[in-house]
Amino acid sequence: MAISNKHFRQQIIEAARAGETTTPRCPHAPPQGQCGGCVFQDHDYPAQVAAKRAALCSLWSDDLPDNCIDTLDVVASPNPFAYRTRMDFVASKERFGLRRGGRFNYIIDLHECHLIPTHAFTAARAVYEHAMALGLPDYNLKTHAGFLRYVVVRRSPDDELLLALVTAAPEEEKVSAEKVERVALAALEHPGVLGVHWLINATRTDVSFGEPVRHWGRATLPMRVGAHTLEIGPNTFFQNNVWLLMPLLEAVRDAVAACGHAGAIADLYSGVGAIALHIARHADRIVCIESSGESVRLARENSVRAGFEHIAVIEADVADALRAQTTGAFDVVVADPPRTGLGPEVCRELLRLRPRRIVYVSCNPLTQRDDIRALQSGYRLVLLQGYDMFPQTPHLEALAVLDVI
Ligand SMILES: C[S@@+](CC[C@H](N)C(=O)[O-])C[C@H]1O[C@@H](n2cnc3c(N)ncnc32)[C@H](O)[C@@H]1O
Numbered sequence: 001m002a003i004s005n006k007h008f009r010q011q012i013i014e015a016a017r018a019g020e021t022t023t024p025r026c027p028h029a030p031p032q033g034q035c036g037g038c039v040f041q042d043h044d045y046p047a048q049v050a051a052k053r054a055a056l057c058s059l060w061s062d063d064l065p066d067n068c069i070d071t072l073d074v075v076a077s078p079n080p081f082a083y084r085t086r087m088d089f090v091a092s093k094e095r096f097g098l099r100r101g102g103r104f105n106y107i108i109d110l111h112e113c114h115l116i117p118t119h120a121f122t123a124a125r126a127v128y129e130h131a132m133a134l135g136l137p138d139y140n141l142k143t144h145a146g147f148l149r150y151v152v153v154r155r156s157p158d159d160e161l162l163l164a165l166v167t168a169a170p171e172e173e174k175v176s177a178e179k180v181e182r183v184a185l186a187a188l189e190h191p192g193v194l195g196v197h198w199l200i201n202a203t204r205t206d207v208s209f210g211e212p213v214r215h216w217g218r219a220t221l222p223m224r225v226g227a228h229t230l231e232i233g234p235n236t237f238f239q240n241n242v243w244l245l246m247p248l249l250e251a252v253r254d255a256v257a258a259c260g261h262a263g264a265i266a267d268l269y270s271g272v273g274a275i276a277l278h279i280a281r282h283a284d285r286i287v288c289i290e291s292s293g294e295s296v297r298l299a300r301e302n303s304v305r306a307g308f309e310h311i312a313v314i315e316a317d318v319a320d321a322l323r324a325q326t327t328g329a330f331d332v333v334v335a336d337p338p339r340t341g342l343g344p345e346v347c348r349e350l351l352r353l354r355p356r357r358i359v360y361v362s363c364n365p366l367t368q369r370d371d372i373r374a375l376q377s378g379y380r381l382v383l384l385q386g387y388d389m390f391p392q393t394p395h396l397e398a399l400a401v402l403d404v405i
Helices: 005-017 045-060 066-071 118-133 173-187 245-257 274-282 293-305 318-323 343-353 365-375
Strands: 073-075 086-092 095-099 107-109 148-155 161-167 193-200 211-217 221-225 228-232 262-268 283-290 311-315 332-335 357-362 379-387 397-404
Touching (some): 045 066, 045 379, 086 118, 173 211, 221 245, 221 274, 228 293, 245 274, 245 332, 245 379, 245 397, 262 318, 274 311, 283 318, 332 343, 357 365
Parallel strands (some): 161 193, 262 283
Antiparallel strands (some): 086 148, 095 107, 148 161, 357 397, 379 397
16 A cells, blocks of 8 residues: 555554653643644653554555564664754744744744753753854745754764754855854853854755854764764764664664674665674675765774774765676675665665675665565565654654565
């Protein structure tokens, strides 16, 4: 049955709302508030996880036998609050916060947010207030006038912080630069803040990334994950849930290790190398493929710092890089694509390359299911497990393991 992302999310929301109610921790969360960041904070966390499990089972009901559906599980987040490693707060029309559910241009002015620790929210809000006090105008999403677009806070498992002011191109460069510097230097005084970036997004596109202009303090944030520390930058991706990060990486590592020591493993969509470092001991050679230049540079530095000389990081589009490989080039492939999934082209290349095992981490179960269907002429699904990386929201992550037929 064809199902849209919207329908899938709605299914989760409705099922969670059928569960036990509880008092939301945050006054901005529904039903009292209208913040779109948390959709069902007023419902028990176990009911949220059960709703995600039910939606995953229903999604797979046509493809898997009943006994597999019965054992399908979603791993709960050990803590459903203060879990995020990144929050992107919008600054617009004298408001600082998140969008109202379903409304692009209506920002809920937040005075607390429980998806990140209190000190992380306080530091981000202080940046906004200081910028406003200095007369750096926030950004109007409709007219595109103004300057400060987002305050982004990245947070490590050790609760250290890297902040970014994402702005439009300044009209008066020198005056704006001086004011941004004052905001950044004051932000560095907040507990846990290691560094502050100024990023410029001069386009009309509403994204919370930008061209790095300058930074104060540290340029990167150390993310200590298990035995390794990975440096991340202001524009790099990192897994979003500090509490489930290690369980997910361990499950990926176990799925890789179960194949025995490999000659070569490909880590597709490798980011700054979080997965590569955790599976490094299980192969003679790891080939990471990643399109973001900033992530590629950091992945190389992270591998060297971890003492691994057998990790190569290729800056390329995954489909292009796979096309250049010969059949049998990789014993195992790990893939962790963006929400759009692998897509038909990458699936075609994987069928041609025929790795023994594909370990597929996904933040979009719908595209993951489509990709697995596209791979079924050469692969059978041997494990599927949900991970609630995004409590209080209708999103979930899923890990699939496929073996060659
Ligand atoms: C979901 S993240 C996974 C990152 C990494 N595996 C981790 O665990 O931190 C997806 C990554 O794929 C990269 N990416 C997106 N499209 C790509 C493409 N077509 N080719 C290569 N990399 C891509 C993004 O820059 C991002 O780093």
